[in-house]
Amino acid sequence: MKEKKLTIFMVFVSIMLCASIAISGFTLYSQKTTADAIDKFTGSSEDVDQEDDVTIAGNYVIKSTLNISDAYKSGDTSKLDETEKETLDMAKEIIAEVITDKMTDFEKEKAIYDWLTAQLTQNTGILTVIPTRIGDSDNPHDVLKYRTAVCVGYATTFRMFMQMFDIECKVVHSSDLTHSWDLVKLDDGWYHTDCYMDSESNNYQNFNMDDARCSQGHDWTKEYFPAATGKKYNYIFSICDELENIYSVPKWLTDAIINRKSVISCTFKEEITEKTETTAQFMVQQLMNQLDMGDNYSLSFDWMLNDKGKYVLCFYINFYNNNEVKVDKKTEEKVNDAVNKAMSEYYERTAVG
Secondary structure, eight states: OHHHHHHHHHHHHHHHHHHHTSOGGGHHHHHHHHHHHHHHHHOOOOOOSOSSSEEETTTEEEOOOHHHHHHHHHOOOTTOOHHHHHHHHHHHHHHHHHOOTTOOHHHHHHHHHHHHHHHOEEOOSSOOSSOOOTTGGGSHHHHHHHOEEOHHHHHHHHHHHHHHTTOOEEEEEBTTSSOEEEEEEETTEEEEEOHHHHTTTOOOTTSSBOHHHHTTTOOBOTTTSOOOOOOTTOHHHHTOEEESSGGGHHHHHHHHHHTTOSEEEEEESSOOOHHHHHHHHHHHHHHHHHSOOTTTEEEEEEEEEOTTSOEEEEEEEEEOOTTOOOOOHHHHHHHHHHHHHHHHHHHHHHOOO
């Protein structure tokens, strides 16, 4: 009977987590709605003022991986068990692929974010190719080996890499214990980064947020975790264009869609007022009425203040490609070679005359 209840519960959680990422334009709202639903289903749990050994959604435990990151920095693996050694080896391969010695801390952070959001898929619990125990996708070993993760898996794996690079990083949990993400410290302060929420869209919507921005879709114990006040390394600000005025937006936005850009931002030469923001919202509504988005992509936008106190208009474009299977570059090359060789032989053997 207990096993049956557990199965029903996991299916419910799976459906709710899938629903929370189905429409990128409502990502932040969906996450909160899903969290509330899960919390209502499981019963409230008391929040705790600690980072590790916290259980999320009733199943997934935030665990420290300092022994792995310490072994990476020292070169001494004698204290690691076989699973930890395998985790370290897999992490080293990824570091060799995406990290260079001349990178800044921000560039290293972005490289790991890019890898995690592009190479991993969210574990919905529906597809089980390899029989595994509950929680397999909440730790770096199984995340890197099977390339699937729940929010805890994204958060603890991201933190492990940051600690390997001597970049301060903490795993944050939501007040209702249904979600987790990261706090990372760069030279101008702390930032929130939620790889899980950006997975498979790679649009930086939840990358390097300050507290105000993060609070729009996340809730956590602010008295325990350090305040995120950094702004300089929010990716949105680093790619910002300058437009003449608000009426330059339609051409600029449609060009971005044609070029399949997942995120764009701009400032304006004209002063931004409350009327400008209202005009922008009306303009986007008109564009969305005329654009044939269908099942191809979705669109959302908001305003942010950059580190210079200037208003920035941000657009997030989520292109849907549900049938695309992602692999690393080396695997892609091997697959292409094998397919091309087989097809060449096939055509030779089936050629007529």
